[in-house]
Structures are given as C-alpha cells and as structure tokens.
Amino acid sequence: MDGISIAAQSREARKDRAVYFCVDAKFFPYALFVADQIATKYPQRDFDLCLISATPLPEHPLMAKHDIRVVQIDAAAWGSRLPADDRISFAAYLRIMAPDLLAADYRRMLYLDADVFYQRGDLNRLLSLDLGGRAVGAVRDMVQLRKPDRVPEDFRPFDLPFGKYFNSGVLLIDVAAWNAQSVTQRALDFAAQNALKLMAHDQTALNVTLRDNWAELSLVWNYEYSHQTMYYMGFFDVCFVHFIGRRKPFNQSYGGFARRFTEEYRSFFAQHMPQLQAQDGLQIASQKRKHLYAILFTLINVGRFLPNDDRFASDWQVL
Template sequence: MEKINILVTLDKSYIKPLKVMLLSLKETNVDYRFSIWLLHDSIPETEINHFRGFTDKLDYDFHPLKIDATYWQTAPTLKQYPTEMYYRLLCAEYLPADLERIIYLDPDTLILNPIEALWSIDLKGNMIAAASHLGLTGINQTINNVRLRTKSEYFNSGVMLLDLSKMRVKVNKSDILDLIRNHANELLLPDQDILNYLYGNQILSIPEEIWNFDTRDNIVHFAKSRGQVDTNWVIANTSILHFCGRPKPWDKHSINRFTILYQHYQRMLELNYK
C-alpha cells in the first residue's frame, strides 16, 4: 500500500495539538499508511524521541528534519505565526528529492473523514491544491486582491496538497526573501500572503467545506448552503476541520461549536497515549 506523506512545521508548543490531529487522522483513515515529516528548528532531541514513541504506537513512519533558521531571521513573525511557518514554503528544498507530493496540515486541524481523495487529486498542471475561506459575501477575497494586487483567489495555507517536483523548479528562496525585504510591513499573514502573492496563479482551488472547513464560519456555511451544511453534514462529509483564529479548542474559554469534538480526541489521547 502506498504511504501518504504528511508535512507539519511547528515548534514545541504545538506538539500536543499535533498529537491530537494525528490521532484523529489514525482513527478516520484506518485503511491507509502514513509517513509524517516534521520540519522544525528548535525542538529538543528528548522531545523528538518522546514524540517518536507516539508515532510508533500509531504505526506511522516519522521523519524529523531540523532546519537552519538563519535564513529567516529578518522575516516578519508574530507570536501566533512563528518562524516555522515559512518552512512549508521551501519544504521541497528540505525534503528528500524522491518525494513527489505531500499534504501539509496545520496542527490546529482535526481529521473527520478519509483524506485519500485529496492525496490522489489531479492537480491539472498546478503546483498546489488549497481552499479559500470566502465568507458569506466574498468581501475578504476582494480586500486581499486589492491589498496584494492579485487577481486569483486568496488561499488558506493551513491545508495544502503540494507537488514537490514542481515546487523544486518554481519556488525560489531569493524570490521569497526579496518579497519579505521589500514588503514586510504589508504582510498581515506573512507566509500565507507570500504564498498568494508569488504562487496564487499556480494553485488549484478545492472545496473549503470538504478540505479546510474554518470552524469560525459554521453559520456562514449553513446560510450559503440554505441549511444543508449543518453539523450532521459536516460529520459525514467534511474531511478536515480547521480551528483558525483564537481561542483554540484546547483553550479553556473556547465556545466553538466543534470544541466538544476536539476535546473528545484530546481525551482519547490522554487516556490511551500517555
């Protein structure tokens, strides 16, 4: 059976959410095998080894790769957007040359249904597949087009299928660093803005309701679908929930409709994977 490659980029503060995400992936994708690739620059070796014990229990292959963060010292970062977010942009440079495609997942996602259909999607010549969070009116799309002087959809970088072969040819480190130097003050969501500015016209749009359901937009999806996309529909059809923004579902004050579902997997982790 072909293994599905999963990419994550994070620091040690997101290790527990990553475990929850990977546990949900295991529970809802029992017929598939996975290789987990972790790009980081500062997670201690002791924590890496402990995490390997967890992936072994899930029967995942685990490949941690430590990145030299020097290149990104001048890049704009925020508390909620650490340096590691840039690594997904250049992941084709860091990952082995024989890897051809990989699914990138933010650690604040939850996997509800199989993701093989995303893995095997026809990219139709594009470099990336990703979803846009359009909202009820699409006004945010218009704002981002004006802000970044782009014409394509504004894509969320939290869930992406990446064609690594094409990225090795088309994604250039100097282009990214030049954009950062020249437009750092304009980058509101740094790596996501860079992705859309430089590569937006090479991204295949995929349905957000299936592959990158922003849990903040539950009412929006319900309204746009005239009541079809309710909680029952999400449980049966959505493959990837994305807990964008704050508070996160592991925070005490989270009131998100899907927090209880996240806490279910979090409790499973605590009970069975100490």
C-alpha cells in the same frame, strides 16, 4: 536552497508521499493529536507522517507507534528575515521550505496545520489528485467563501487586483511543479523583502507568489470553523475541520466547540498528555450571548455562505 538544510532526522523516507506538520514545541501536542487521528482512523495510509521543526521536539511514544518521521530543519539564516509573532511563529515558514528540502523523498506532500481536526476522507486518493500541472491545491479562504469577488486585504499593500485567495492551513503540493516554479525561493524572498507589509505572514507570501496559479479544492478539505461558520457545518460532509483564529478547543475557555470535538481532545490528552486539558463542550449556560451572536451572524450570511454547497460536485472536483 541556500540557508536551509536538514539538521537531524529520525529516519529516512519510506514512501514517496507524505502528510506533514510544521511545528514548534508549543504546537507539537496538537500536531501529534492530528497525526494520531489519521493513523488511527485511516490505517490504510500509503504515505509517511512527518513532523518538521526548526528546533528539537519532545520525545513521545506515539512517534514510534505510528512510525512518524521527525525532521529538524536548520533555517537559522532566515530567522531574522521572516516576520513572526506570538500566534504565527517561524515554524509557519517551514511549510514553504519542506517541498524544496525534501524533493528527493516525496513527489506529493499534504501540509496540515496543527489546529486541524480529521473527520473522514480518502487521503491516499487526495494525494493522487490531478492538479492540472499546478503546484498547489488549496481551499478558498473564508474572506472569499462569503464574498467571492472580494479583494483580499493583504493584497492591497502591494496594489494587486482581485485574485482567488486560499487558506494556507491545508496545502496539497505537487513537489515537482512546486520546485519547477521555484515557489520556495520566490515566496521566502517576497516575505523577507516585504516583512512589514505581510498581514498574514506565510499565507500572504504564498498567495502573492501563486496568484491565480493554484487549484481550488472543495471546502470539505479545509472547513474553516469559527463563530462565522459553526452553524453551517451540518450542510457539508467535512473531511478536515480547521479551527482558525485564536480560539481553539484546546487552549481557551470558549463555548464554541461541540462535545464531539472536545471529547476527542480530552480523551487524547488524558491518555497521552495528562498535563494538558481541552474545553468541555458548548458551555451554553455560561456562553449564551456568544452563541446568540453566532446564530445572528449565521442568519445574516445565509445567502453568502450556503451557495458554496453547489460549487463542487464531489470531494474530488478541482477548479
């Protein structure tokens, strides 16, 4: 695709499938944390781990230890055309560019946001999942997990009617189908042409481009964790926990993250990045009001959220 090329890479592809992260220096430590989780908890992996960026990333011993492929993309021609802000940087659009740019290397790609937490799951099998010819497998966004018939707010500026709407933090990509449908070109062109209307940046562009043409996966593959869902999580055998929103277990003082999350971050940072710190458990004493609010929200929405437990018979069902 014009205006996008590989500027540098640490090595060539070794496998024909990849789990990849698209980050800048700010989110590099957290992507490395997830890559380390996968490499450690899932040693039988038959795929490359890739870090993709638009600027050089710091060196770190874990990158060699886990044989992580680092790819720097030159996409400067798109830099001024695509909207970004302090929370969602230009790196978010690299997830859209990668399947086109690395088509000769990979037939299947699994994109993960850097604020994802890996708990379990057969990732080799996930990367082989039959998507029925569709380019992307993804999980419905929270706006429709509670209200399945809701028209997404970011469809309204384009006068679009209802359509199933996914969260772009976890994307299972059939590379051949993606490129046959010119998803990269279409999504980036849409984002550039409608920069002032995009409410969710790359997520809006992808959902409009793939409207009603994507495979729905079980929410266990992208469980959006926030005050709205944290108390429901025990009902689901979650594979990837996704810490959506501005509150993260690694960057704010907020008691919304149990010790089983925070201790993995704290241990990782202490060993590999001592300059960083994570939160310390639920902090009930100081955050009691926030927990009471979350519990109240949970009680009010029981009838909206828990029916999701019946929508998929297994991790591997695709709708």
